[in-house]
Amino acid sequence: MKLDGKQIQLAITQLVEDYKFDAFQIIDIVKMGIKSWFKKDNTEFKRSNIVVDIDEEGKINIYKVLEVVEEVEDEHTQILLEDAKNETDDVNAGEELYIDITPEWLEFSRIAVQAAAQTIKQHLKGIEKERFFEKFQDKQWELLKWKVIRSSATSVVLDIDWVPVVLPPQGQIPHRMYEIGEDVFVYLKQIAKGQGWVVLDITQSSEEYIWAIIKKIVPELEDGYITIKKIVRMPGKKTKVVVQSNDENIDPIWVLVGQGWDRINIVLSLLEWEKIDYIEHSDNIEDLLRDCLKPAEVRHISIEWNTAKIEVPEHHKALAIGKWASNIKLASLIVWLRIEII
16 A cells, blocks of 8 residues: 555544544654554564654655664664764764655555554544543533433443443443433443543442432532431432531422422432432431331330331331332431331
């Protein structure tokens, strides 16, 4: 395959348009690819320091760079001072000598082209990942909206700026059907960068997901008028949120529910079938338990060691326990006590 300046210019222009990168970044990557190309077909320069230059017209020049020394230790990267003087008078020991080794015709084998293409592809991916990390590193611990592009019984893949990211099974809401093309909110727990990779830890099933939703639609939380003390959750089934007012004139439950139930309806729409209870915080465990088990009527509570025995009317026992035992399990997590309904 032969290359000329016009081909190089067109290739660089196309890469700039496709990847939306800075032209100088693309030129540097193309230089790396040509260097890989050249060394693949010219093995005598495999250990040499090679520099590729591309001028404004797309013309390619390839140089072998040698360190000028008084005594040669590596003939691939060094040149004796008196030999360097034969190339140019204006050179001293310790400097670098550029020797033009550009072939008359830049023609590369199929294997060399493949090697160069792989080098260019790897570096383009590296820049993409770096840009991706920079974009999302400040969005950690936030609620973000992305689109479902693939969905199966075990995996859901979301599209994030043309980058596929997996929502793992443990991060999905159990039994929720994810439809291709739908927009979903996820909570970004963590973003981490390693050598050549970026990992996003995203979830819809954690307590933080609920917190992020509420934070998004309840400005009083961000302003400090109310505080969420605790969130306990059975994903896909039920969530309980314990909230406290920091202003005696503000009802924290009313703030979360919203006028005309508008705020709680937004939360419920994002949780689909999952129910949510708001509970006002109390330092009195018995009062907290009564609120946790509503709408069941609580007649009496006795607490011994790590167990709370709660007496309710017979016809209210199912309400106190809740579907999937959600009421009793979540209440237990809130007060850190084992609960017995009697």
